[in-house]
Amino acid sequence: MDDKTIVALATPIGRSAVAVIRMSGADSIDIAKKLFRPFPTTPNMLQVGKLTTPNFVEQAMCVYFVAPKSYTGENSVEFHCHGGMEIVRAIIDECIDKGARMALNGEFSKRAFINGKQNLSNAEGIIEMIDAETQTAVKAGENLLNNRLGQMTVSLQDTLTDLISSTEAALDYPEEDLELPTIDKIQTSVKAIDGQLVELLNTVSVGKIVKYGINIAIVGRPNVGKSSLLNAFLGTDRAIVSDIAGTTRDTLNESVQYRDTKFNFVDTAGLRNADNAIEAEGIRRAQKAIDDSDIVLWVTDGTSNDLSYKVDKPCIKVYNKSDIVEYKGLKLAKNAVKVSAKQNVGIEELKQKIYDMFAAKGPTIQNGIVLTNARHIDCLTNAHKVLQQILAECTTSSMDILAASLREAWQILGEITGTTADEAIIDRIYSKFCLGK
């Protein structure tokens, strides 16, 4: 277990008035200072201020604790922000970007225990937890060879091993007639590896869905029944429904669990050219909801098909009000359903369609490597960063530096596959090159 600064949502996942994000570790205060201003002047004091991420500035509160006087016994920070997964996700991403990593399940408690903050009776539970983690890790390890992430990681490592062994052989055997890999060769290889890494990182976003759920934007012209549809999904009257077009002026966020996946719905204001300033703001937010979504439900009631904005996301067309609108001669396309939100007809079918659309994207979802997912993303992102650095510096750096960075990238990938570099590289050196006196 490393003692890197960890971050996670401390309140339950889902919509709530306030969400608490907790960060723990030596660097947590430094990281928090980069996000939150004005930073509280003294520990244990809740301070109102602004939380800045690349996408938004959020009014929030922040409190920090200095080791050992904290839950974990380490330096810790808590952000109290508005509930809502988009906000939470963006803040966590920002913490990770500044040097934290996603906490594993129960890691805060584990640290609290190790630092003597929890009593001994908890030890058994923690051992069980590690054991469970191990089981999952072992399972994930078994899965690795069968899933795309594992296979690709192994093959990336293999390419890296080749490159590193050529470099290391030349460095450790300077008197043999070995050529150091040229800068060109290093660039080409690293670019190829990095390209695949980026591809992998895109795949892993499917994994993110498993963890955080699928973001679904409900859009359509005013009064086609978007809010009714949301209510039908939720089985409550969360959204205000009325016959007056433009009732929903803000976006509403709601989540519902479907099978093993969470659906995060965003009900948007009807999209039209609003002359009302408040409604215009609602529409701007709706457009943002679409941009942030994984999937768009395009709701229509047959009166007009026209949507005058861009949807470059996977999209399901929802023909609503099937109880009162006769869709004469309508041939349903593959990604289309007929429902009645009011009468709760076709809703299950729609849910299944949404689920299939993502489950089909990759085996990641079914393999259930949710637990290690945060770690995987973390590793891949870090490896990507190191490779980017190599590309930026390879024309000016000396070979010892490049070798160190290459090895760092290998080690990071090794955290996914559970392998260590040393022997793999040394084996490759001696099998590939004829060396020695």
Next chain:
Amino acid sequence: MKQYDIIVIGAGHAGCESALAAARLGCSVLILATNLDTVGFLACNPSIGGTAKGQIVKEIDALGGQMARTADQSLLQMRMLNAGKGPAVYSPRAQVDKHAYHTNMKNTLESEPNLTLRQGEAVELNRNEDGTYTVTTAVGLAYQGRAVVLACGVYLNSRCIVGKHSQNSGPNGFANACKLTDSIRKLGYTVRRFKTGTPARVKVQTVDFAKMSEQQGETSRRPFSVLTDHIDGAKRSCYLTYTTPQTKEIILANKQLAPLFNGDINGVGPRYCPSIEDKVVRFSDKERHQIFLEPEGEFTNEYYVQGASSSMPADIQEQIYHSIDGLENVQIMRDAYAIEYDCIDATALDATLMSKQHKGLFFAGQINGTSGYEEAAGQGLVAGINAERYIHNKTPFVLTRHDSYIGVLIDDITTKETNEPYRMMTGRAEHRLVLRQDNADLRLTEKGRQIGLVGDKQYNLYLSKVQELENGRAQLKEIITPRRMQKLFEYCGESMPKAGLTVDEVLRRNNVTAQLAKQYLGVFEQLSIEVLEQIEIEVKYRGYIERQQKVIEQSKKLEDKLLPKDIDYTKIDGLRLEARQKLNAIRPLNLGQAGRISGVSPADVQILIVYLAQHKGKV
């Protein structure tokens, strides 16, 4: 029965360092060699240093050991390998006169007041009830020691092989120690059989150097030891030549005669030191192989043929050698041979190289499954220091992966089971950027001083270097006006800045060296070349070094979590079976070491962390 504080068995590179260190620290020391002509004998190539090994030699010097000084005294050539590839891999390599090296080393032992050098084959080693040891030699003399360092090297039950001929002897026909293995077995150690080899020695007058390229030494190079004032780095040259297609044909045609392939050799040989027949067979697509001719000494006509070690029958060896460019008419003076020997599994030792099972019994050098003079000397030094500390009840002296190559070496061999002779490589040091040959003195002199092996002269040299370095670092903040840096930047082809820069910023420019800054800017005036280099590295590599330091700090935290010596790992819930067995067998000192054992997973380490937290204050 004669009594000594410490008895060292073997006077090779490990034995000499052990004996000298212990004697210099005030112990009465007996050092035994089967033949006094083998003291400090360079049984294979006449060379000291090279990649990773050069770093070790400098570390030995910084700790107050001997090898660097003796190598400097016996020098024929000095070069810096990997020049231009970055300071982390710069590696000094020397050609030395093997006769001079032996004579100088023997003389050093003979001049050491507390040290008794004695010819004698140790045939029996027994542990007495009071914890002391009795060593008996072949002629029936017995000696008692409070601690023993076993450093028998390649002489332990060794067998030399040339084709069908094989003889029980140490290298070069020297007598071996064939009975001692029984005692080692009886004490309970696993004995393994490793193998290595050496090429033929040829007569220089029969070599056609016109067909080879000369490789001269470098006059600008500094000595290994900070105590050596001056060396001649280019006294003798080496020569590079190549095998030919005939070489390959001859070897393939006679493959069945090679003991390596026909089953006559059972020992495990190193992959990094293959014989010429092994290279040709394993890398059959390679057109030709490099061969270096290295002088064996200043006053001999013998040359060492690096790259052509072999255990082929002597007549085939001749054919092979005659097929090499420039060796068509060469006269072989000594045959190439393979040598098999006994060694132990060093996971039986702790980080001081003392047996976990028998207090006061140390193992150092090739007996631990390593290869190389430098690797042996580094271990010998650590074993000698700790033997003294053991008998005087001092805290153990442990080098770590963070402070030295010797630390990496010892951690590797005592933690991971090695299945072949272990050779040090720079690639094995994960903190290579920090463990450089140029800063070995800065890393380790203070430790050597505390131990008591670094004398006033060496320590004062160190202190003044540190002072000079501080002085140089202070100048980095000085601001240089654009006018003042114009000439330097023109010369270096660097673009001119609009405003002034600090010296630090100037040095960070790619083409600016500290030497040039001194020349053009009038800074660093009083600083030596060494300190200039050090400053330059510190500035140019700062980002990377800081990153590595951070990693080191991280891993130190695990190293600091000590595991109690009496843990029963089989009873810890949650550990996987393999981890339990490995941990119980190797008994790591701390969590960091535990994590490096193959078969111990990160999850197992977590379980151990929890276990430690659970038992805080109880164990």
